[in-house]
Amino acid sequence: xxxxISFTDKGLFxxxxxxxxxxxxxxxxxxITHAHSDHAKYGNRFYLCHKFAKPILQLRxxxxxxxxxxxxxxxxxxxxxxxxxxxxxxxxSSQIRLEYQNEVWVVSGDYKREDDGISGKFEPxxxxxxxxxxxxxxxxxxxxxxxxxxxxxxNWITKNxxxxxxxxxxxxxxxxxxxxxxxxxxxxxxxxxxxxxxNMQQTFIDAGWKLNPVVRITPETPKELLKExxxxxxxxxxxxxxxxxxxxYSIGVCSGWMQVRGNARRRxxxxxxxxxxxxxxNSLITTVKETGAEKVFVTHGFQxxxxxxxxxxxxxxxxxxxxxxxxxxxxxxxxxxxxNEEAENV
Amino acid sequence: xxxxxxxxxxxxxxxxxxxxxxxxxxxxxxKTNDKLQSLVDYFATxxxxxxxxxxxxxSGRRPRRAVNSRLMREWCLEIIGIPDxxxxxxxxxxxxxxxxxxxxxxxxxxxxxxxxxxxFYLEKFIQIEKExxxxxxxxxxxxxxxxxxxxxxxxxxxxTGSFRVGVSQKTIVNALAxxxxxxxxxxxxxxxxxxxxxxxxxxxxxxxxxSLADFSKPxxxxxxxxxxxxxxxxxxxxxxxxxxxxxxxxxxxxKRNKELFVWSRGEELMTExxxxxxxxxxxxxxxxxxxxxxxxxxxxxxxxxxxLQRRIGRKNISKKQLQEAPICFFAYDLLEYNYEDxxxxxLTERRQKLEEIISSFQNKSIQISEKINFNSWDELAALxxxxxxxxxxxxxxxxxxxxxxxxxxxxxxxxxKIDPLTIDCVMVYAAKGSGRRSNLYTxxxxxxxxxxxxxxxxxxxxxxxDKEFAxxxxxxxxxxxxxxxxVRTVKPELVFEIAFEGIAASNRHKSGVALRFPRMNRWRxxxxxxxxxxxxxxKQMLKLYGK
Numbered sequence: 066x067x068x069x070i071s072f073t074d075k076g077l078f079x080x081x082x083x084x085x086x087x088x089x090x091x092x093x094x095x096x097i098t099h100a101h102s103d104h105a106k107y108g109n110r111f112y113l114c115h116k117f118a119k120p121i122l123q124l125r126x127x128x129x130x131x132x133x134x135x136x137x138x139x140x141x142x143x144x145x146x147x148x149x150x151x152x153x154x155x156x157x158s159s160q161i162r163l164e165y166q167n168e169v170w171v172v173s174g175d176y177k178r179e180d181d182g183i184s185g186k187f188e189p190x191x192x193x194x195x196x197x198x199x200x201x202x203x204x205x206x207x208x209x210x211x212x213x214x215x216x217x218x219x220n221w222i223t224k225n226x227x228x229x230x231x232x233x234x235x236x237x238x239x240x241x242x243x244x245x246x247x248x249x250x251x252x253x254x255x256x257x258x259x260x261x262x263x264n265m266q267q268t269f270i271d272a273g274w275k276l277n278p279v280v281r282i283t284p285e286t287p288k289e290l291l292k293e294x295x296x297x298x299x300x301x302x303x304x305x306x307x308x309x310x311x312x313x314y315s316i317g318v319c320s321g322w323m324q325v326r327g328n329a330r331r332r333x334x335x336x337x338x339x340x341x342x343x344x345x346x347n348s349l350i351t352t353v354k355e356t357g358a359e360k361v362f363v364t365h366g367f368q369x370x371x372x373x374x375x376x377x378x379x380x381x382x383x384x385x386x387x388x389x390x391x392x393x394x395x396x397x398x399x400x401x402x403x404x405n406e407e408a409e410n411v
Numbered sequence: 412x413x414x415x416x417x418x419x420x421x422x423x424x425x426x427x428x429x430x431x432x433x434x435x436x437x438x439x440x441x442k443t444n445d446k447l448q449s450l451v452d453y454f455a456t457x458x459x460x461x462x463x464x465x466x467x468x469x470s471g472r473r474p475r476r477a478v479n480s481r482l483m484r485e486w487c488l489e490i491i492g493i494p495d496x497x498x499x500x501x502x503x504x505x506x507x508x509x510x511x512x513x514x515x516x517x518x519x520x521x522x523x524x525x526x527x528x529x530x531f532y533l534e535k536f537i538q539i540e541k542e543x544x545x546x547x548x549x550x551x552x553x554x555x556x557x558x559x560x561x562x563x564x565x566x567x568x569x570x571t572g573s574f575r576v577g578v579s580q581k582t583i584v585n586a587l588a589x590x591x592x593x594x595x596x597x598x599x600x601x602x603x604x605x606x607x608x609x610x611x612x613x614x615x616x617x618x619x620x621x622s623l624a625d626f627s628k629p630x631x632x633x634x635x636x637x638x639x640x641x642x643x644x645x646x647x648x649x650x651x652x653x654x655x656x657x658x659x660x661x662x663x664x665x666k667r668n669k670e671l672f673v674w675s676r677g678e679e680l681m682t683e684x685x686x687x688x689x690x691x692x693x694x695x696x697x698x699x700x701x702x703x704x705x706x707x708x709x710x711x712x713x714x715x716x717x718x719l720q721r722r723i724g725r726k727n728i729s730k731k732q733l734q735e736a737p738i739c740f741f742a743y744d745l746l747e748y749n750y751e752d753x754x755x756x757x758l759t760e761r762r763q764k765l766e767e768i769i770s771s772f773q774n775k776s777i778q779i780s781e782k783i784n785f786n787s788w789d790e791l792a793a794l795x796x797x798x799x800x801x802x803x804x805x806x807x808x809x810x811x812x813x814x815x816x817x818x819x820x821x822x823x824x825x826x827x828k829i830d831p832l833t834i835d836c837v838m839v840y841a842a843k844g845s846g847r848r849s850n851l852y853t854x855x856x857x858x859x860x861x862x863x864x865x866x867x868x869x870x871x872x873x874x875x876x877d878k879e880f881a882x883x884x885x886x887x888x889x890x891x892x893x894x895x896x897x898v899r900t901v902k903p904e905l906v907f908e909i910a911f912e913g914i915a916a917s918n919r920h921k922s923g924v925a926l927r928f929p930r931m932n933r934w935r936x937x938x939x940x941x942x943x944x945x946x947x948x949x950k951q952m953l954k955l956y957g958k
Contacts, residue, residue, distance in 0.1 A: 204493055205501045205514035324514065326438060327506050328850060333441050347518075369894070370500045377494060 069145075069163055069170045070196065072362075072386050077172060077196070081165050082145030084113075086172050089389040096147070098174025099158035100125060100239060103390045115149050117157030117185075120272040121239060124264065136185070151185030152176040154342050155240030156269065162190050170194045171356060175390075177341065178348040179211055181244050183274075189355035195381075197353060198390070199366030200343040201321050208321070208345045214338055215248040221317055221336050222252050226293045231314040235334070238265045238299045240342050241319055243276060245297060250277045257282050257291060259298040259307070282310070303332070321345075353380055365390035426461040426528025429453065431561040433465075434568075437576035446578055450586030459613035460530040466616070467608035468574065469583050477536040478547050480508055480571050486552055487512050490519060503843055504850050509567035517560045525557045532566060537609065580679045591617045596628040600672070603680040626667040629674040630700060630746050630754065631817040635807065635824035642788045642827065645808065652758060652811050653783040653791055655803040656826060657741055658716045659706030660723075664688070664740055664777075666695045667750070673705070681705070684723065687738045687776045694772045698750035701742045701765070702815075703780065708739040711778055713802045715913070715927065741780040742769055746815055754815035761815070798829045799913065799956060805829040831910035832952060833932055835943045837903045839865055841887040844872065852887040852899070853880050855931075857909060859922070861946040868922035868949060871909055874931035883934075906935040906943055914953050922946060924953050 071078050076088030084094035091108030098104055100114075100121040107126050114122060116133035123131070134140060136159065139148050149159035154175040161172045171192040180186040208214075218234070225232045234249075236242045238261040246256060246266065256279050258266065263281035270276055279297065280286075291311050302308065303316065321341025322328040329337030344352060353361055353375060361381040363372040368385035375383040424432075436449040454462055467473070488498060498511070505511040532554070539547050551570075555563055568574055580599070587602075588595045601617060638645075645651060661676040671692040673682045682688070685705065707714040707722065718736045722728065745765040746754055753761055762782075769779045783806065785791040791806065798805050805828035813823035836857040844853035854872050858865035875883070883905065891899035910932035917925035 203501050203504060204491065204497065205505055205511060207514075207517050322850070325505050325850060326510055327844075329439060335439060337439075367500070367504075370497060374494070374497060 069165050069168055069194070070172070072388070076388070079145060079163060082142040082147070082163065084142055085109075086161055087174065087390065094142075096161055097122065098152065098161055098172065099155055101155070101175070104174060113147075115157045115159045117272075118159075119157075120268050121157065121265070124268050150188050150190050153178065153180065153184050153187035155184050156243060156274070158184060160190055162192065168193050171196065171358075173197045173352075175200065175343055176352070177344050178352065179208070181211065181342075182247060183243055183276075184240075184342075187352075189352055191357050193358060194360045194362070195353060195356045195358035196362045196364060196386070197349065198343065199349060199363045199368050199371040201341060201345050202349055202363070202367035202371035204346045206321065206324055206341075206345045207347060208324075208339060208341060211248075211340065214340045218245070218249060218317065218319070218338055218340075219252050221315070221338075222249065222295055225315045228315075229293060229313060231291060231294050231296060231311040233296045233298055233308065233311060233314050233316045235298055235300055235303050235316060235318040235320075236262075237320075238262045241340070242266070242297055242299075243269065244342070245319055245340070246277060246279065249295060252295065255280055255294065257286075257294055257296045259296070259302050261299045261301070262297050286310070303334075350375075350380065360384075362386045364388045425526035426458050426530065427532060427558070427562050427565070428526075429457050430461065430465065430529045431559075431565045434565050434574060434576060435561055437574075437578055443582060446576075447582055447586055450578070450582065451589045454586055454590040458528050458530070461528050463608050463611060463613050463616060464530050464533050466583060466587070466602055468569070469578055470580055470602055472606075472608060473569070473573075474533060474536050475540055476570065477540040478551060478570055482544065482547070483512060483551065483567070483571070484508075486548055487515055490552070490555075491515055506843060506850065509571055510564055512567045513560050513564035516555055516563055519555055521559065522556050523553075527557075532569065534609065536570065579677060581677060587617065592619050593617060594628075599678075599680045600627045603683060627665060627670070627672040627680070629663040629665060629672070629678065630815075632661060632663070632676050632702070633816045633824065634676075634819040635826045636819060636821050638808070638825040638827050642792070642808070645788075645825070648785060648788055648791070650811055652762070652809045653785060654743065654780050654807045654809070655783065655798065655801060656805045656807045656828065657704040657706050657713055657780065658802065658804045659704040659713070659719055659741070662703060662705045662740070663746070664691065664695075664701045664703065664742075665747075666692065666697055666699050669697060671695075675705070685738045686728065687733070688740065690774060691740075691777060694774055694777075696749070696768065698747065699768070700745075700747035701740070702744040702746055703740050703742040706739060706741055707736040708741075708778075709735075709737070711739075711775075713739075713741075715802055737775065739775065740777045742777060743780050744815060757812040757814065758809055759811050795827060795829060804912075831912055831932070832914065832956060833908050833910045834859065834949065834952070835906055835908050835935060835938060836868070837865065837940045837943050838883075838901055838905045838907060839867060839903050840898050841883075841891075841901050842898045851880060852884045855883075855907075857907065858903070859944050859946050859949055865903055866922050866946050868920060868924060868946075869909060869911075869926050869929045871907075871929045871931050874910070875934065879934055903940050906938040906940060907931050908933040908935055914949075914956050916953060922949060924949055 067080060069079060069081060071080060075085060075090040075092055077086040084096055085092045086096045087098055087104040088095050089106055094111045095109035097112055097114040097118060100118045105122055110130065112122060112129055112131045114133060116135060119131050119133050134149050136149055136151050139146055146164040148162045150162060152158040152160045152174050154177055158174060160174060163170045169192040171190045173196060175198050176187055178187050222232045234245055236245045242262045242265060258279035258281060260281060263279055266276060266279050270278060288310055296311055315335040317336035317338055318332060318334045319338045319340045321339055321343055323337030324339040358381055361375055361383040363383060364386050365388050372383040372385040375381050433449060433453045437446050440446050484498060488495060501515060502508060502511045535550065539550055554566060558566060584595050584599045587598050663674045665672040671682060672680060673685060673688055675681050707718045714736055722732060722736060742765055745761045748764060766779055769777060783794060785794060795806050808825045808827055810823040836859050838855045839858045840856035841852040842854040844851055854870065856867050856870050858867045886905065887899060887901050890902040892902060893900045909929050911926040911929040913927035915925050916923060
């Protein structure tokens with residue numbers, strides 16, 4: 066019997082159901098795990114996604130034929146039973162479960178296990194075959210509880226204020242920004258944001274999310290107003306002349322990569338906060354075990370190492386798969402992502 | 412920080428923790444002033460015994476390695492239960508052994524927190540050095556169980572390697588100068604030389620005493636810009652003095668009060684590093700300051716910079732090194748004579764006196780840096796082309812009536828360096844860098860063409876902007892063909908111009924050549940792999956410029 070999902074040059078393909086999951090080339094029917102640009106591409110005829118993901122897809126990809134589902138709602142596509150389940154990665158992010166002829170496959174998309182209060186609480190889904198991400202699939206990546214990181218960020222902001230400096234927090238416009246904004250809403254009355262982040266936040270608020278509004282920074286925003294404030298900016302803005310306005314300031318980057326000192330030092334930032342929306346090493350292993358999958362395909366990240374480890378420790382039969390997702394730098398600023406962020410700002 | 416807070420703080424946190432915080436601050440700040448402030452705060456609050464060790468560590472006086480890293484790796488694997496190959500993967504991603512250990516051990520529960528000071532651990536390292544493996548293991552493993560992540564990291568670093576936190580001796584000295592009531596040059600003098608952190612107290616090292624006046628102090632160096640115009644525009648050739656530009660360490664040699672001091676341009680006191688110079692304490696007249704180049708030389712002929720580099724890192728210099736690469740001082744200028752500041756006198760006058768002094772005694776540890784005789788700019792241009800044969804970087808031009816200025820100034824002094832050699836080649840392998848370049852592909856291997864084959868001939872790591880590195884990293888991650896441990900073979904597509912200072916025959920490399928100071932001069936986006944240079948081109952260069 067053919068595999069329920071095959072790995073093609075256009076993406077993960079379900080032949081029986083005649084659809085793709087997160088394809089990287091245009092196809093007829095695309096099921097989308099979440100709205101990050103390496104998973105949700107432009108040009109598909111039909112998009113199926115979780116209802117929370119739709120407003121962001123509209124913002125990023127414009128008007129298309131979107132159909133939405135709730136978590137745990139079942140639909141059939143050519144006889145393949147399809148359902149979406151919370152992945153906890155960003156708002157609207159989902160794992161996608163496929164069932165056909167008594168076999169269950171789950172595509173994880175990107176996920177994290179800690180409940181951040183807005184992205185939905187991750188639910189492990191029993192399956193025969195699990196396709197998992199591995200962005201942080203090395204044992205050097207073990208996250209601190211988010212509350213600890215939040216207090217680190219808040220202390221850092223307080224210290225900057227004492228030193229008469231603004232605090233610029235670098236965070237991805239989709240996902241990390243909303244999470245950071247939730248975490249720091251108590252610290253200061255007004256939080257300023259780069260246009261890309263403002264747009265994203267506003268999209269969520271318009272869609273009915275109870276998120277705190279941010280103040281958009283425009284060329285007209287007076288410099289005096291920004292003194293000692295908190296500013297959220299996307300990675301693309303880092304090191305550009307846009308930041309001059311906030312001087313004197315301190316830069317803090319929120320990313321799982323900040324776990325490694327070298328990454329923070331290379332980016333010449335003042336502080337790195339290892340706050341990630343991906344599963345760390347232990348959560349990856351826990352998740353694989355909880356799915357009960359006998360076969361595990363490992364994609365984007367440290368797939369070779371994680372896959373080998375699963376095989377050696379007899380957790381599952383595992384193989385690595387090459388995809389065009391993330392590839393080790395989902396959270397670092399690849400030149401293409403910078404372009405996207407800047408494009409949003411226009 | 413006021414004293415009241417300082418006292419409270421030292422009661423709360425241990426010396427090791429303070430040191431761990433210091434290292435974190437130093438490695439995350441990029442500005443010298445911030446680093447300086449961190450050090451000042453540290454010196455204001457840390458226990459005296461710890462301060463002595465910090466000065467020792469940052470000036471290269473660490474204890475001998477008590478435990479080798481293979482054992483530390485073994486013990487770590489045993490505690491966390493991961494396979495050896497996975498450690499290797501982690502190490503290549505982190506780019507730092509001590510940090511890899513600390514990250515892997517981050518889940519080890521702190522079961523028995525001890526508030527020990529830094530000096531406790533360092534003295535312990537000395538104690539256990541001669542002990543058997545099980546004693547060492549017990550100490551290391553128990554220590555890990557008592558520390559948070561930052562402390563584990565500095566603890567591992569103290570055992571295995573150096574702290575690359577971008578703190579020069581000068582920064583340490585300046586920070587101390589704000590803490591104790593001594594001038595910077597006195598502090599620099601006190602912390603150089605032979606002293607042992609296990610037996611020296613902070614007060615002995617830096618206590619206030621008037622016994623030492625500030626007579627070691629160097630003058631600020633006069634530095635030249637590279638010439639950015641045709642030399643003919645400098646005017647008449649006979650207004651100018653030309654000298655070879657030597658590739659060593661610019662330095663000042665000072666003899667005052669019958670003591671000798673050698674300072675580098677980075678204002679580090681280096682007297683102890685060069686025993687060759689000790690005899691000059693007797694030979695030079697008192698009250699004198701010379702500007703010159705610290706450079707290895709045999710029979711008056713300079714040796715390549717690499718020879719000097721091998722010397723600088725060493726604490727103990729072997730007899731063999733002293734014979735094969737003796738260090739000489741090539742004197743350029745006279746800044747002080749008979750305790751009198753000569754910097755305002757014209758170059759010709761200073762030079763004449765300098766020649767007089769140096770020729771009054773004969774010693775192979777010092778010589779005058781020769782003038783180049785020339786009558787026309789054309790003649791000098793021709794001579795400049797022979798620089799490479801002399802291990803020189805080119806020519807220095809100094810206006811004959813120029814005074815000795817302070818800092819980098821235009822007008823009277825110019826560097827006229829030779830152009831580097833260049834070759835176009837293609838990147839074929841990439842590896843992740845370390846330190847601030849960890850997890851980023853920044854270390855490349857390059858190849859030239861030999862018929863249809865690509866032959867690797869050099870590696871290079873520098874010369875590109877951070878942005879270019881990010882773009883290449885992006886390319887590497889999407890165009891790798893195979894992976895060998897940390898190294899990826901990359902689709903041969905990106906063409907670079909490699910610049911280098913010299914070329915020599917080598918049987919260690921497949922190409923048969925080794926380059927001196929190769930770096931990426933330009934990313935040739937305009938060129939394809941079909942247009943790169945060939946192995947024959949390289950061999951031709953070896954014939955022309957090889958030594």
